[in-house]
Amino acid sequence: MSADVMTRPRPRAVPEARPGRPRRDPGRVLRLYVPLGMYLIFTLVPFYWMLVFALRPAGSADPVPWPITFEHFETVWNDIGYAVFFRNSVVVGVWSLLVTTVIAVMGGYALARYRFRGRSLFMVVLLCTQFVPGAMMLIPLFSIFKTLGLINSLGSLIVADTVFNLPLSIILMSGFVSAVPFTVEEAAMVDGCGRLRGFLAIVLPQLRPGLIAVGSFAFIHTWNNFLFALMFVSRQDSFTIPVGLSYTIGEYSADFGALAAGGVVAALPVVCVFAVVQRYLVHGISAGAVKG
Known part of the structure; x- marks a missing residue:
């Protein structure tokens, strides 16, 4: 064998790409x-x-x-009365969350499990209500609340926010319920469970992502709502945080430090809610979007 053949380097073997690991x-x-x-x-x-x-x-x-x-936080919390505004926002947000979630579960279950005349039309009407701005309903709602004696009370805010949260919440919850196979409920009925007991024992535990998603959206929408709180409440002891923030802006000047401190306090609960429930939101929204 010749010397040039003996000293010729061997070509390197190209390593094969490992399966499952993209380049x-x-x-x-x-x-x-x-x-x-x-x-x-x-x-x-x-x-x-x-x-x-x-x-x-x-x-x-x-x-x-x-x-x-922390002087700006002391100013908004003590001098402007932010403690009262914060408490009012928590009361309105929690009550709106609870009422919206309970009604949305019942309405979503009915739309997902029962077939009745006008069901499709009812779904279309629910969707169409999302295109109606809240400002268009201020005068009718104000007249209704005045007749019921709810003006200048937190009850008017709870009712108004719940009504505007319900259409989308019911539609989403119907998708969540549809994702639960009805055969599971049928098996429970064969074992002697009634419709209500089967729903509470079988379906409701599987709706946890949906409940968290619907409740979170209802709470955040209520927490940030400025228009209803401005129009239906005129007493300072019933103001919520969005309206209370406007008190840091004067006619000719604005206290930017107090305004920023109030914004931090207003954003903190929303950030905490998202931090706790963010892992449920994506699963819940996707489940409600592809079913029903």
């Missing part, structure tokens, strides 16, 4: 993370400046809140 694509990483990073910056910068205004001393223009002060 890393730098272009895909660039296309994915650059837009997400830009969106994250666009979203978080306003929150950062809100924290800066809330934590830095009055009159300071530093982009970093140092030294940190």
Whole structure:
């Protein structure tokens, strides 16, 4: 055998790609993370400046809140009466959440399990109500609440927010119920369970993601609602947080520190709710969107 053949290097074997592990694509990483990073910056910068205004001393223009002060939080909580506004918002939000969830479960179960005349038309009407702005219903609702003696009470806000939360909640809950096989209920009925007992023992535990999703949306919508709280309540001791925030803005000036501190207090419960239930929201929304 000749010398050149003896010294010729052997070609390296190309390693086979492991199944189940896709090759890393730098272009895909660039296309994915650059837009997400830009969106994250666009979203978080306003929150950062809100924290800066809330934590830095009055009159300071530093982009970093140092030294940190909580005087603005004391101003909105004690002087402006934010403690009362916060309590009112919690009462209205929790009651609206409970009533909306209970009625949505019953309505969604009826739409998913029963076939009756006008069912499709009823679903269309529920969907069409989502296109009606709340401002168009202010005068009729004000007249009804005045007749019932609910003006300047938290009951008017609970009723109004519940009514506007119900159509979408019922539609979503009907999708959640449809995702539960009816054969499971039939098996429970064969074992002696009635319709109500079978629903409570079999169906309701499987609706937990849907209940959390519907309740979260109802609470957040009620918490952020400004229009109803402004129109149906005129006493300061019945104001909610969105209306109370407007008291930090005067006719010719605005207390940006107090306004930012109030915004932090207003956003904190919503952030906590999303942090706790975010793992249920995606599953719940997808389940309610593809069924029914």
